[in-house]
Each structure stands twice: as structure tokens, then as C-alpha cells.
Amino acid sequence: MSDQEPVTEAETSQEGVTARLDKYLLSILAKLTSPNFRAQAIWVLGSIILALIVSAVIMFMAGYDPGAAYYNLFMGAVGQPDRILFYATPLILAGLSVALAFKCGLFNIGAEGQIYMGAIAATVVGYMISLPIIVHPIVCLIIGAAMGMVWGLIPGLLRAYRGAHEVVTTMMLSYTAITLTTWLVTYPLKEQGEYAWVSQTPRLYDSAILPNIFGPYLHWGLLVAILAVVGVDFLINRTILGYELRAVGQNEAAAEYGGINPKKNIALALGISGGLAGLAGAEEIMGTYGRFTANWSPGLGWDGITVAVLGHNNPWGCLAGAIFFGALKAGGNTMHQIAHVPIEMVGVIQGLVVLFVAAPRIISWILGKMGIHLETTDAVETVTLDYSIDAHNLRIRHSTPSTVLLGNKLDLYVFYDGEEKIEETLDLSNQTMIDSITEGRARYEFTVTEHQESVTYRVVITRIPSDIDESVSVQVFRNDILLEEYLLETGGP
Amino acid sequence: MQTDPNLMLTAWLISASLQMATPLILAALGGMFSERAGVVNIALEGIMLMGAFSAVAATYFTDEPWIGVLTAIIAGGLLAAIHAIICVKFKGNHIVSGTGILLFAAGFTTLMLEVIWGRKGVSEGVTGLPDVSIDALAGNDFINAAFNQHSPLTFLAIIMVVVTWYVLYRTPFGLRIRASGEDPSTLDTAGVSVNWTRALGVIISGLLAGLAGAYLSIGFGSAFGKGMTSGKGFIALAALIFGNWTPGGVLGAGLFFGFLDGLQFAIQLAPAFAFLEQFTAFVQMIPYVLVVIALAGIRKSRAPKAIGVPYEKEKKN
Structure with missing residues (x-):
């Protein structure tokens, strides 16, 4: 618990790769067995269980059989792992986007708009410019991420240099982006011809499409998402920038005193956050939709908030959270088809999970009533x-x-x-x-x-x-x- | 005077602006109670949606729109109470809780749409609230077209601005609300419960946002549609910020944003403006962009000091 530790770790790190790996694994193990991690895990699991109980009551009152619904939800999810990952792919990236901003103490609730901006930029490159295979998708992804980054940098700079609160500006810019992209695909970028009544762009060139890994759903966007998890984990925990972002998020005044420029870091954090959201948009258009249709996103930006909250803003936690919500979506279809519970039930469960996760004290309070007290002695x-x-x-x-x-x-x-x-x-x-x-x-x-x-x-x-x-x-x-x-x-x- | 088309178009535009401004003003006034008390309420959109749904559902079963309005107010208050419990009692994060309410409301109303009417997009039509006609206003064609024949909730919204102003600035309760958002520890020292004051502020915000939802579904229209608030709750939030968290400001911002909405209809309907039709999207963007500019440029825009900070009784500075 003293800050001399990292120094000694660096000094002894010449022992070789195995020793370092051992140390790394041990540190993970220590983290996983710490009382804090246990408490967090209990809070998250408790929230999920509570949400499922309340949802069961709602289903029961609406005249559905909660038992059958959950059985089919579970079986549907377990039976289609590729579909879980398919749904999880954009959620991972959107969750990382929100989590990274939060590490710097910022709430990016406008990831939805950054997703739209990234998606439209990738679409334009995807159907207007002809490039060789492999190069084309990479260029599309980069342009998409860059556009999302621009859309995130605007509120970032406004927050850093003008003090405009990012919760409001990201939200407002999100609606601006949705309206703007809808206009773009209704007028200048609209596909003419047979389907001219739909507000959408022409289809991307095949060279820009992310091919499926296997099965009808899962595409290579998943690889992009997992690389992003590794990348964000490295950025946050292993780089100077990441250290500065966390320091600003923990205590802006102290960080500034420690020689860190909080303004630069705030702007960068929202910029990178926007870039990740833009990547999510680009990857969805290139892998799932094939073209930009007005209002295509089923609220991915909002889902990103739920994923980040469930994953406690940890990159690997986001991966787990995204897989959980992906499983809910995948199982939701089966629940709908067999138990005839409307698919919207998934949204209800999702909202309830977030409500309970929002206040970990609810779980502590309930456990306290049951005579259980969570111990979180380690300072982290x-x-x-x-x-x-x-x-x-x-x-x-x-x-x-x-x-x-x-x-x-x-x-x-x-x-x-x-x-x-x-x-x-x-x-x-x-x-x-x-x-x-x-x-x-x-x-x-x-x-x-x-x-x-x-x-x-x-x-x-x-x-x-x-x-x-x-x-x-x-x-x-x-x-x-x-x-x-x-x-x-x-x-x- | 009788039928000057330009004058009538103006009257029509005023009338449309008032109609579009009604839900914004009601919801923004609600948001003011919550935010002035120190609790961020980004869930206005979800609460409005719940209100809109409850109003139609209750009217459908009772065939009495006023019961629908009452149900919407209660449903909005209940949903806001959940937000209050999480934010105030359990000191949860206001934004996360608001997001949860938004998602829950969107899912729940669509679920119930299917449960009650067995339909996916739009509910069955119900009796809407009849418009109010005031004889005193009917004499002049222009005034009649512009200010008469509105939903009773439109008149109520204007009245509520005055009521809100009175409550916030002229009653002890209003003083407590403002104190709890500016300096909760002082309120605590005065022996007033910060938690209860904040919870009441949030619940009042739910009552008003529920009413705003009822206006959308049975005041302005006569059915519930999936996601029918379509961002109006966020524009209400924009009006609240643009109006600097004051009743007068909210009225002005609400009317202005309502006018922009009305303008879009005018552009679509008036042949003279037909060439502008493809640019209505940019009119739609104005409220959002204006708020960003206002926050970035005008430093006098000032939120309540202790907004979004959970109040811990132990904290004594």
C-alpha cells in the first residue's frame, strides 16, 4: 500500500519474463480475492438478482409466466453463444467509451451521438471511396473513430476551457448528431432508386464490409472490440496518460498540484471516449447493417452507460457487462418466441439492473437487515x-x-x-x-x-x-x- | 382584418408554438423543483413517457380523460419517487439512476402497450381532453386563432409558471428547496431535513413531468405511441438550463423552443416556405446547439451549487 512498491517492482523486473508474469498474475489474484472486489461482486450480483425478482413480479402481474420466461431467456442465451457475442460487440465499445471518460471523472452520456457521427463517417468512406480489401475496413474504422473523437472533443474542450458541464453538452450534442445524420441520409447522402422512400445511404462496397467470423451474426467487429478492451486497459493502467487521467478523475486540484494539466486531460478523456464510441458506430455499420439508415441505433449509447456501470468502469468489467447484456438480448428473442413475453421485457430488466447498481447501499442495506455486513477493509x-x-x-x-x-x-x-x-x-x-x-x-x-x-x-x-x-x-x-x-x-x- | 392570410398564419404560428411549448414548460418547471433542490433529473423524458402512457391507459379503461390526467400525475410522481429514494436515501449517482429510470420507462411502457392493447406501435385511440374555449377571447379573429381553443393543460402550464415562481420565492417551502440545492448544510443546521426537502422536490418534478406526458398523449393527441416523447424531455432539460433555472427563464425558453417546433410545421404547411422544407432539421437542432453555446459562452448560466452532490448529514464545514 505504499507508493514505493512500483519502484521496487521496476527494479527487480530484470529477473525475466516469467517472474514478471508471475507477479502480474499474483497481482490479479490479489485483486480478485480482496474484500473490495468481493463487495463489488456482491453488489453487482445482488443488483442483478433484485432486478430479476422485480421483473418477475412485473411479468406475473402482466399475466406472463416468469418461470417459463426466465427458462427460455437462459436457454436462448446459452444455446446461442455467437449471438451473445454479436450483441455484445457494440456494447463493449460503447461501455469502454463511457468507462474511460468516467475514469477521468467525466460522464459521457452522449455516446449515442458519437456513435452516429462515427457511423456516418465510416459509411461515407465505405461507399464513396474504393479501396482494396483489408485496407478499406481499417480506413473506415479509423475515420469513424476520428469522427467520434471530434464529436467527443467538442464537449471535452468546452468542459476544460469554458466550464460547460459535460453531462449537458454531450447529451445536447448527441441529439444534434442524430438530427444531423438523419438530415444527411434524407437529403444529400440518400440512396436514389427503388428504395428512395427510406432515409438511408447506398450500401457499402463489399471491400468495406467486416466479414462474419462464423454463423450468420458474429462478425470481425468483435476482434476490434476485444482489442479495444486490451488497449483501454493498457492505456489506463500502464501509461502516463492513463495515470494522469485517473489522477484528474480522483482529485482534480491535487492532480493539478502534482504537475498534471487537468484541462488537457479532461479534453483528451472525452476525445478518446468519443473515439471509442465512434469505433462502435463504424463497426456496427460495417459488420451488422451494411449501410446507414436514419435512427438505426437501438440506444447503444445508453446501453454503454449500463455496461460501464455494471463493469465498475473497468475495461474487463465492461467486457463482462457487455456479455451479460448481450446474453439478455440474445435470450430475449427466444423468450419472445417461446414464452411470448414481449422483447421489451429485456429493456425493463436492463433499466432495473442499472437502478439497483446506481445505489450499492440498497444491497448493503438489505444485507444489513439480514444481519450480513460487507467488509471492505483494503484501501485500493x-x-x-x-x-x-x-x-x-x-x-x-x-x-x-x-x-x-x-x-x-x-x-x-x-x-x-x-x-x-x-x-x-x-x-x-x-x-x-x-x-x-x-x-x-x-x-x-x-x-x-x-x-x-x-x-x-x-x-x-x-x-x-x-x-x-x-x-x-x-x-x-x-x-x-x-x-x-x-x-x-x-x-x- | 377578417382574413389577411399573413396575419392568420402568424396567429396559427403563435397557437402552434403555445401547443408545442406546453409539455416543455411543464416538464422544465418540474425539473426546476428537482434541480433547485439539488438532485439532477435527467429522467424527465422517461417520466413524461410514463405519464403519457398512464394517461391513455386510465382514459381507455374509464373513458374519462381527467382521470387519465390524474393517473399520469400520480404515475409520474411514483416513478420520480424511485429516483428520489435512490438518489436521496441511498445516495446513488443521480445520472446513473436517471439512466435507469429512462431505460425502465421506455421498456415498461412499450411492454404494457403490448399487454393492454396487443399492439406494437400505437395504442387504440381514446377520448382526448376537450379544448377550452374562452368567450372573452373569441371576439377578435386573430386573438381567437392564436390564444383561444387550447387544451386546458396549456392554460394550466402558464398558470403553473406563476405558481412555481410564487412557491419558490415567496413560501418557506420554496426557500427550503432553494437552500437544499445551494447550501444543504445550512438548511440542516436550521433543523430542516435535507433529505425530505430533496425527496419532495424530486417527487414534485415527477408530478409535473407526468402532467407534461399526459398533455402529449391526451391533450395534444388522443393515443399513446411507443417512445412518443421523442426527446421532448431532453429539450425540457435544455429549456431549464437555457432559462437559468428560473420560472421566468423556463417560460421564455419553453416558448422559444415551442416556437421553433411550430416553425417546422409552418414551413411544412405554408407553400411559400416549401423550399425550406429540407432544412427543417436545422431548426430542430437549434435548441440543442443553443444550450451548448449558452453553457460555453455565457458564464452567468449558473446551476444550483450543490447540485448532484449527495448530502451526507455528517458533513459539517
Whole structure:
């Protein structure tokens, strides 16, 4: 749990590939067995079960047999794995799009519009320009992703430099995109001739179509989606950009103080997020639809939100979430054909899953009523607040809980010139934090519950300039009462 | 004065704008109660859809449109109550919860459409709310065509703007709503429950959005269609933001966006504007683009301070 670990890991990494692989697998294993992961898994599974129970009640009241419906839903899904993956393909990409933005603390609820923009761009390249096979689909995908990226960069830049809230701007731009593409395929790009009454473009050249892997549904878009999962995982967890995105998402002020440019990262995060959504649109047109028809998407952008939420914004979680919703869609057809339950039931289940996942405390509350208390003792992430004064360097670090976790432990460290000055371990069952850093002064505040009593800790770092030399005062307050104070000499300017 | 075609077209445009503005104003006023109380409500669209469906279903079974309106209001309030429970009691993420409500409403109404009428796209027709004719307005042709013969809900929407203004700015309850969105800890210190204030704000938003839905299905039309709100809830949200979270602003933005809607019909109907027909899509885009520009350019657009932040009682700053 200390940040020295990655350094030592890098130093010992020359032992060879096997040792590194071992370490990697062990780290995954450690993550999978941690109490936090277990709690998250329980929350997600609990939400799904609750949603299925409520859906069963709705089906029962509507006069359907929930038993038969679920049996056919399950059998339909298990019997057609290719169809599950077919439905999951665009959901993976849309989910990654929403999740990546969320890693940077941004809510991209306009993935739908970015999907449309990516799709229309890929369509134009696909039917207007003639290119050799293999090259053609790759160009289409790149152009689609680029167009989605542009559509994501607009709200990104507006958020970063003008403070326009991305929830509103992405949503509004999403409807703009849908209206715009509908106009494009109704007038300038419309296919003339026999089907001129349908608002759609001509069919893509065969060279631009993503061929099927096997069976009537599954196409190579799946490979694109899985590569995107690996790519996003690498980007988030193994690159500097990913680290910066997460840092901004965790704590914008602290990240800025740590030398990270939050504006650039916010714009980039929404841009990449839009690019992933654009890729989803391009891949759907090239693999599934073959042409752009007005309003073709069955709400993929919204599905993306549900996938990201279910996958806890983790790329592999998104893969799992997309497969789950893909299975619901695939099984939904069988449920409709055999148990005669309308296919819309799938939408109802999906909405309910999201509602329950939205508030993990519901599950904790129900489990609490049953006498079960979830333990989430591991702190999973670390936030560092660095405050450098000339050659000296003061650092406050704490391990924060992930935003959805409760009952966490918080470790607070205050370092000065590498030497640890204060260490506190606090139990968090209910925490809020406020950070502010202004010129020469950093304030760091959080409220915790100790023995059911609310306690506010505040760390105030003040730079005291004087004519001769400078000093820094570090004060730790507990409920506004000075707990500890350090005056640190920093030498003259 | 009798039949100047240009004047009558203007009157018709005013009338159409008022009709199109009604659901936007009602839903946006609802959204204001929720957002001024500090809870983001992107589920307006879903709540409207639920209202539209409930109104038609209740009218279908009772043949009394006013019972339909009442049912829509209650259904909207109930759906919003779910949002309130998740956001306020369980401190869930407002956007995620709103998305869940949207998906649920879209799925549920279409499911029920099939259960009740055995149809996929549109329900059977029901008795719509009769339009109101006010004799005092009937004297002048222009005024009669523009401002008379509207659904009672259109008149109600205008009245609700005044009522909302009064409630928000002239009653203790309104002060609590505003305080709970701006500075919940102060409200808490004053001994008022932030949770209840916020929950009530969200539920009122559901009542009004449900009413807006009822207007769409039995005020303006007389049947329920799958996904019939077609983005109106989001335009209402746009009107709320463009109107700067104030009743007067919402009225202005609602009327303006309604006018843009009416303009599309005018372009389609008036032969003089036939050449513009293929560009109506761009008129449709104006509300969305305007909101983006407003948020990007005009810094005075200011959301309630504590919006979207779950209030934890322990937090004392």
C-alpha cells in the first residue's frame, strides 16, 4: 500500500519474463480475492438478482409466466453463444467509451451521438471511396473513430476551457448528431432508386464490409472490440496518460498540484471516449447493417452507460457487462418466441439492473437487515497531494477508498523531505473530502465517522514568507482543535 | 382584418408554438423543483413517457380523460419517487439512476402497450381532453386563432409558471428547496431535513413531468405511441438550463423552443416556405446547439451549487 512498491517492482523486473508474469498474475489474484472486489461482486450480483425478482413480479402481474420466461431467456442465451457475442460487440465499445471518460471523472452520456457521427463517417468512406480489401475496413474504422473523437472533443474542450458541464453538452450534442445524420441520409447522402422512400445511404462496397467470423451474426467487429478492451486497459493502467487521467478523475486540484494539466486531460478523456464510441458506430455499420439508415441505433449509447456501470468502469468489467447484456438480448428473442413475453421485457430488466447498481447501499442495506455486513477493509487507491517548496518537498498522501466503497480505512501520511512527519489511520464509514490549493496554501479536509461520531480532520499547510527565510507550517486539526503542528524551515528564497 | 392570410398564419404560428411549448414548460418547471433542490433529473423524458402512457391507459379503461390526467400525475410522481429514494436515501449517482429510470420507462411502457392493447406501435385511440374555449377571447379573429381553443393543460402550464415562481420565492417551502440545492448544510443546521426537502422536490418534478406526458398523449393527441416523447424531455432539460433555472427563464425558453417546433410545421404547411422544407432539421437542432453555446459562452448560466452532490448529514464545514 505504499507508493514505493512500483519502484521496487521496476527494479527487480530484470529477473525475466516469467517472474514478471508471475507477479502480474499474483497481482490479479490479489485483486480478485480482496474484500473490495468481493463487495463489488456482491453488489453487482445482488443488483442483478433484485432486478430479476422485480421483473418477475412485473411479468406475473402482466399475466406472463416468469418461470417459463426466465427458462427460455437462459436457454436462448446459452444455446446461442455467437449471438451473445454479436450483441455484445457494440456494447463493449460503447461501455469502454463511457468507462474511460468516467475514469477521468467525466460522464459521457452522449455516446449515442458519437456513435452516429462515427457511423456516418465510416459509411461515407465505405461507399464513396474504393479501396482494396483489408485496407478499406481499417480506413473506415479509423475515420469513424476520428469522427467520434471530434464529436467527443467538442464537449471535452468546452468542459476544460469554458466550464460547460459535460453531462449537458454531450447529451445536447448527441441529439444534434442524430438530427444531423438523419438530415444527411434524407437529403444529400440518400440512396436514389427503388428504395428512395427510406432515409438511408447506398450500401457499402463489399471491400468495406467486416466479414462474419462464423454463423450468420458474429462478425470481425468483435476482434476490434476485444482489442479495444486490451488497449483501454493498457492505456489506463500502464501509461502516463492513463495515470494522469485517473489522477484528474480522483482529485482534480491535487492532480493539478502534482504537475498534471487537468484541462488537457479532461479534453483528451472525452476525445478518446468519443473515439471509442465512434469505433462502435463504424463497426456496427460495417459488420451488422451494411449501410446507414436514419435512427438505426437501438440506444447503444445508453446501453454503454449500463455496461460501464455494471463493469465498475473497468475495461474487463465492461467486457463482462457487455456479455451479460448481450446474453439478455440474445435470450430475449427466444423468450419472445417461446414464452411470448414481449422483447421489451429485456429493456425493463436492463433499466432495473442499472437502478439497483446506481445505489450499492440498497444491497448493503438489505444485507444489513439480514444481519450480513460487507467488509471492505483494503484501501485500493492512493491519492497524493504534493506541495513543493524550493528544493524541499512536502507531501501528503492518503489511500482513498474507491468512490462507491464504504467502510474503508484511510491512511494519512504527511512527508517532509521524504521524512514521515504524521501518520494517521482512520476508519471511514462516511467520508467526504475537500481539497483546495491556493497560492502558498494548501488545505486538505475530510470528515470521518469514529465510533458513530462525526470527526473532521483538516490539514492546513501554509507557506510563511519572510524577508530572511521561508517556513511552512503544517497544522493538523481534529474537530477544529489543533492536534499537531509542525513548523518546517525551508531556507531563504 | 377578417382574413389577411399573413396575419392568420402568424396567429396559427403563435397557437402552434403555445401547443408545442406546453409539455416543455411543464416538464422544465418540474425539473426546476428537482434541480433547485439539488438532485439532477435527467429522467424527465422517461417520466413524461410514463405519464403519457398512464394517461391513455386510465382514459381507455374509464373513458374519462381527467382521470387519465390524474393517473399520469400520480404515475409520474411514483416513478420520480424511485429516483428520489435512490438518489436521496441511498445516495446513488443521480445520472446513473436517471439512466435507469429512462431505460425502465421506455421498456415498461412499450411492454404494457403490448399487454393492454396487443399492439406494437400505437395504442387504440381514446377520448382526448376537450379544448377550452374562452368567450372573452373569441371576439377578435386573430386573438381567437392564436390564444383561444387550447387544451386546458396549456392554460394550466402558464398558470403553473406563476405558481412555481410564487412557491419558490415567496413560501418557506420554496426557500427550503432553494437552500437544499445551494447550501444543504445550512438548511440542516436550521433543523430542516435535507433529505425530505430533496425527496419532495424530486417527487414534485415527477408530478409535473407526468402532467407534461399526459398533455402529449391526451391533450395534444388522443393515443399513446411507443417512445412518443421523442426527446421532448431532453429539450425540457435544455429549456431549464437555457432559462437559468428560473420560472421566468423556463417560460421564455419553453416558448422559444415551442416556437421553433411550430416553425417546422409552418414551413411544412405554408407553400411559400416549401423550399425550406429540407432544412427543417436545422431548426430542430437549434435548441440543442443553443444550450451548448449558452453553457460555453455565457458564464452567468449558473446551476444550483450543490447540485448532484449527495448530502451526507455528517458533513459539517
